[in-house]
Amino acid sequence: MGTLRDLQFALQLKIEELRQRDSLIDELELELDTKDDLIRQLQTELDRYQTSHNAPGGVQVNSRVVRHEPPQRTKRQAISAEPTALDPAQLAHVTLTNYSKSEESRELIHRALLENEFMKHLEQGQIQTIVDCMHPTRLARGCCVIQEGDDGSLVYVLEEGKVEVTKGGQKLCTIDPGKVFGELAILYNCTRTATVTALTDIKLWAIDRQGFQTIMMRTGLIKHSQYMEFLRSVPSFQSLPEDVLSKVADVLEETHYSEGDYIIRQGATGDTFFIISEGQVKVTQQKSSNEEPEFLTTLSRGDWFGEQALKGEDVRTANVTAVGGVTCLVVDRELEAEAVFFSNVSLNDFHVICTLGIGGFSRVELVQLKSDTSRSFAMKVLKKRHILDTSQQGHILSERRIMMDAHGPFTVRLYRTFRDSKYLYMLQEACLGGELWTLLSARGSFEDGTTRFYTGCVVEALAFLHVRGIIYRDLKPENIILDQRGYAKLVDFGFAKKVGLGQKTWTFCGTPEYVAPEIILNKGHDISADCWSLGILIYELLSGSPPFSGSDPMNTYNIILRGIDMVEFPKKISKSAANLIKRLCRDNPSERVGNQKNGVKDIQKHKWFEGFNWEGLRQTTLAPPFTPTVEGPLDTRNFDCFPDDSEAPPPDEESGWDLEF
Template identity: 75%
Template structure:
């Protein structure tokens, strides 16, 4: 039974659970489908005997089950869509008093273990607990949009190059009428995008960045296009990449790692609440502003799948890819939880836990599981516990992917005493404050030569009209 069918089956589930299952959101139903296991029984098999501990909840998806207490009690026949073992879900400590005898050969049963059910559902009051922008934030964003709506490419002056990618480069720029501010301009070659069939990724990146507003996500203000390039006018963060700091220091202590991980968690919380998965978490994609606060950049692999939905695209940096991506089982925001665990490990130790001489060897090591990895002594027990709970093989068991979402990560012992509200308000000191001498200071970035290539003109195909 496919994951999609399971979600539909649960949504239409009848009788006792109608009020509960039909009120669940798609993301919770999807998580329930993940923990369902399919079991087959043969004709006249006993499923539960009298006096057995009721620790399993069954839903019949095919065939029939006969229920009786003793020979004097009339037999009741259960069929597709019926359920039993419900007391274990309601109370988690009762004994099943009935005998269930299977009548039809090869009938399939789907069961939920109560622990998983409790973790995923809990009280239904919190199911629809989402993050929304305040009126003050919305007003600020509208004013910002109005300001940048009148900016054109002719208003932009290029200062120097901050970074380079496969088919893009990032320039430090200023607006000609404002010498007190600077911006980052991401320049992408249209011909290269077409040659590599990246149109969908680029348009998705733009849509997501225009939607995701968080102090921990790089801001996209405006986009432009001409016959050769696409342009994205971004917030300038002149503190450099987190990867540069990690490279220079070798590894971070608990306090430093906790701060930067906290910034990433806040960014992921914003994305996940909007049904967006990031899929490319690594130190190279975390940039520091002038205060030393971290922000996520590069949303080329990000995708809006919707709450409770999955996607099957294979993408990401090999060392950070979750097992379900490798196995093509479909993945959702829980893949970001896995990558968060890998990030914590790398920041504390200086290198990721899974690494091979080539991607295929790395994937094989990942599939062996986090429990096969020997943790360096510098990683404390509480940090190791957090990493292992983020990197559970089963996505439904990962911290951050259960009923309380990222709150479960924030309440973990490793974060004990951490000032989350101070982080959100920007009132706590960062562990490292970059030296930034002004809006044109690029000293925290490596040197890159000017781009002398003159790409061909892209014949207007219409795919870039959104820019």
């Protein structure tokens, strides 16, 4: 087995490789920004020309014409421009400052963080590093710790004394030692919503937003790199390509054991493979039932056991027990088998059945696995030339990275990507229940119960993405698809972006009727933009059309900036639904429900969702309002008909753009 020094050296090599790859992505995104600036200038000139000539129908891209009669529903395409992303590899070289603390102080901070609704979801290693990096502050009685309306970047843990919280001069509460306050400031840059004043002399521990975000992003990068190195040391995984190894690393789970715990019992069945990340285990074997177990060996950090389970031989042949505290990385056989399967398939292993949908510069084909006709997939096909011409390289790379990493029950899965001289291919989960947009078009609008179910699916999807620092940014019925059970999933992550917890991103992104005002005004946006879009979605599902709609994009943006309070809600939208919509669509992002201290829990506890079975939704035991008819893996009755792609075969030459696809 390799030494710890070898592991550290390999980790540094991996970090350097990631830095070089991210540098290339940055260059591509810079090129994207430049071309998007030109596109915006040309679009402005075009808008001005069409307005002066009273062009009928306004701008065609992403627009919707206002009519008194019910409009004919047409699919909307999003438009976007993206700034240069921060290079996460640079975080590996940032030096974090540790501040000395007594054992009592460390325990108090640690306990306070674990009791906090937000902080308790962090990993133990991240919490420990935050404890190390918090610095001390002392203030006298009467001093202001936080002033309402000021910009804030610090989160505090109170160790000694007492503070009072007021808002608009009215007392809200007092805070005693051992509590966290001000945590909103480490998620994003916003003004303080209340004033905190010292009632006595106080001692505080604090950490700023930049330090917190550095810890979160760096620990994730280092942990993933370590997992990759562990996997590379295991023979069963050595033949897998890097992207598949990365996928397996993402699904590794940490399991902790105490002294004497049995990790594996001889004779038992199991489908789990273990890699030791901390501690030691003892391996023993009992040759007959009336004999004592015989000691075989001791395994330690970097060693593995249970590999026969990956091959299907799941009767354990030895005992493995913990010697002291032990932490193992666990891989399930089903996940590993899936990774191996998709790493070995090629484009030639699939047969194209028909076209499920056509987008701006892509089409989605239903494909069937030749070796197993019971399995079908959705193959998204993108033209390299079109991607280059519209400078969408950055978005395609981002879409791939995010979909390979984020495997949630309410998001469509990406299994594998391919490329040839002319096209990029994305092999995805096939959801044959059809698009929610199609169902909404047929019915005109949904009643409360139906809308609640589909909104619940979307809330779960957004919660899954947001906790990983991912903004979706293109929520609309066109991007919600139903599986064969009738459950809704988000699809098309072309404009999603991983910005990290509390980070913001700039420049326009989204579909005009759904974009938040801070995007229009280029103030920078974060996950709160998805909360705004969720409010727009609920309104559209209940009424049949979005609340903000103009004759052209610019007109739509101006209507959005007037605010949700200027919208006259139709009677079919209940008061409780209207209240939720208005709270989601607050002009100030920090005031939006779903973007406050309790996150999506505030949405789930809203009166409109009263009595809704969230656990049944997560366990898929809740009956959907509509169950699509799907009679097999090739049943496409729930999709519109599209002509076949009749283009000539691709030429025998490369397009000049070679992605890591």
